[in-house]
Amino acid sequence: DQQVKQNSPSLSVQEGRISILNCDYTNSMFDYFLWYKKYPAEGPTFLISISSIKDKNEDGRFTVFLNKSAKHLSLHIVPSQPGDSAVYFCAAKDRYGGGADGLTFGKGTHLIIQP
Amino acid sequence: DSGVTQTPKHLITATGQRVTLRCSPRSGDLSVYWYQQSLDQGLQFLIHYYNGEERAKGNILERFSAQQFPDLHSELNLSSLELGDSALYFCASSVVGTPPGDEQFFGPGTRLTVL
Numbered sequence: 001d002q003q004v005k006q007n008s009p010s011l012s013v014q015e016g017r018i019s020i021l022n023c024d025y026t027n028s029m030f031d032y033f034l035w036y037k038k039y040p041a042e043g044p045t046f047l048i049s050i051s052s053i054k055d056k057n058e059d060g061r062f063t064v065f066l067n068k069s070a071k072h073l074s075l076h077i078v079p080s081q082p083g084d085s086a087v088y089f090c091a092a093k094d095r096y097g098g099g100a101d102g103l104t105f106g107k108g109t110h111l112i113i114q115p
Numbered sequence: 116d117s118g119v120t121q122t123p124k125h126l127i128t129a130t131g132q133r134v135t136l137r138c139s140p141r142s143g144d145l146s147v148y149w150y151q152q153s154l155d156q157g158l159q160f161l162i163h164y165y166n167g168e169e170r171a172k173g174n175i176l177e178r179f180s181a182q183q184f185p186d187l188h189s190e191l192n193l194s195s196l197e198l199g200d201s202a203l204y205f206c207a208s209s210v211v212g213t214p215p216g217d218e219q220f221f222g223p224g225t226r227l228t229v230l
Contacts, residue, residue: 034218036221041223042223042224043117043119043121043205043207043221043222043223043224044158044205044221045117045221046218046219046220046221049218089157089158091158100163100165100170100171101160101163101171101173102148102150102160102161102162102163102171102173102207102219103148103158103160103219104160105150105157105158105159106157107157108157
């Protein structure tokens with residue numbers, strides 16, 4: 001039973017345009033969401049997070065949107081740069097009910113930025 | 116560089132054997148999490164230690180165990196290895212492991228190959 005789903009295994013975007021990566025979750029207890037970026041042969045790198053009390057969080061070129069009613073979040077990257085080519089993982093946590101538990105990850109979306 | 120170190124980088128062993136993976140968290144972080152990334156399952160939470168004590172278990176097999184030492188480094192012990200245990204094993208650390216602000220920072224991983 002996959003509680004965090006990233007339905008697009010890959011996404012190709014032209015350099016300079018907007019990249020939108022999507023994530024859906026099924027566990028209504030999740031209240032904290034994170035995005036990680038992973039290059040080959042490296043560990044995941046934390047990008048940005050959002051608490052369920054917010055619907056948007058912005059950090060430079062990265063913005064995460066949360067739609068709780070739809071159990072959906074998205075990561076927007078504007079403008080997309082060649083160095084953004086990587087696998088992006090969506091992760092979620094039940095901070096208060098399962099505070100000591102690890103993160104629940106989606107299977108990732110491979111973002112390819114084309115010149 | 117996340118500040119989390121893992122050794123060894125690669126490990127090749129045979130079925131039935133036992134191995135130990137090592138993780139040193141970022142300076143000041145008390146929590147260590149272990150994750151397994153296999154091709155078909157994505158990143159799966161295994162176990163969480165906080166300041167030397169086990170805090171939570173995820174999808175960890177009984178053949179696997181972990182511990183965290185007084186200097187806060189952690190070891191993941193995998194025994195009676197099977198072919199299906201071949202995977203990337205990541206550790207991650209965070210400051211407190213409970214809300215607020217529990218972003219996890221990942222090490223580069225150990226690639227285990229069981230032949």
